[in-house]
Amino acid sequence: xxxxxxxxxALSVPEGENLVLNCSFTDxxxxxxxxxxxDPGKGLTSLLLIQSSQREQTSGRLNASLDxxxxxxxxxxxASQPGDSATYLCAVASLSGGSNYKLTFGKGTLLTVNx
Amino acid sequence: KAGVTQTPRYLIKTRGQQVTLSxxxxxGHRSVSWYQQTPxxxxxxxxxxxxxxxxxxxxxxxxxxGRQFSNSRSEMNVSTLELGDSALYLCASRRTGGGKxxxxxxxxxxxxxx
Numbered sequence: 001x002x003x004x005x006x007x008x009x010a011l012s013v014p015e016g017e018n019l020v021l022n023c024s025f026t027d028x029x030x031x032x033x034x035x036x037x038x039d040p041g042k043g044l045t046s047l048l049l050i051q052s053s054q055r056e057q058t059s060g061r062l063n064a065s066l067d068x069x070x071x072x073x074x075x076x077x078x079a080s081q082p083g084d085s086a087t088y089l090c091a092v093a094s095l096s097g098g099s100n101y102k103l104t105f106g107k108g109t110l111l112t113v114n115x
Numbered sequence: 116k117a118g119v120t121q122t123p124r125y126l127i128k129t130r131g132q133q134v135t136l137s138x139x140x141x142x143g144h145r146s147v148s149w150y151q152q153t154p155x156x157x158x159x160x161x162x163x164x165x166x167x168x169x170x171x172x173x174x175x176x177x178x179x180x181g182r183q184f185s186n187s188r189s190e191m192n193v194s195t196l197e198l199g200d201s202a203l204y205l206c207a208s209r210r211t212g213g214g215k216x217x218x219x220x221x222x223x224x225x226x227x228x229x
Binding site: 031032034036041042043044045046049089091093095096099100101102103104105106107108 | 119121146148150157158159160163165170171173205207209211216217218219220221222223225
């Protein structure tokens with residue numbers, strides 16, 4: 001059974017700081033890994049998706065890396081802004097039987113960026 | 116292009132009642148998945164539907180069921196509601212048949228069971 005862990009559970013940083021969020025998973029047989037952002041009371045917004053064959057993906061100030069062999073992914077946020085304050089969720093996708101797709105989520109990291 | 120739409124956004128029910136939640140996927144997306152989010156358990160997979168068939172199911176009791184219609188819209192039903200069913204229910208859709216398999220989520224339905 002896949003288990004996903006995110007560390008730290010909460011993080012508070014001053015504006016402008018670079019930061020790293022960590023995600024670890026127990027089963028390396030993954031299909032892909034997605035990082036999401038969730039604002040309070042809202043749904044999930046997909047930030048980055050890394051296919052199992054890839055090592056990293058970049059979008060603007062965000063960079064996500066994947067090391068399948070060690071069961072780890074990191075989300076790097078450069079020059080953080082107050083608008084980045086949200087909960088960041090890591091989700092690992094499995095595809096069993098060729099068509100059964102399922103995401104297993106971590107509990108998330110609550111990020112607060114202080115002006 | 117419209118995103119994933121979930122209705123209603125908020126629901127208040129009492130124990131023992133049943134509830135039906137609705138999800139309209141992004142146009143062209145044939146896969147719809149449902150997730151439950153609670154403070155204690157986080158986000159947990161409920162089930163996935165594709166072409167009106169349930170393809171995958173999470174570890175939830177039989178009180179949780181769903182269906183998908185020919186236009187890919189999906190409904191989720193919870194019967195005999197319990198206090199512990201209070202949660203944010205999220206629906207997600209994705210395009211199948213190649214590509215990145217990104218799941219796009221709706222804003223969710225917040226269910227409160229009193």
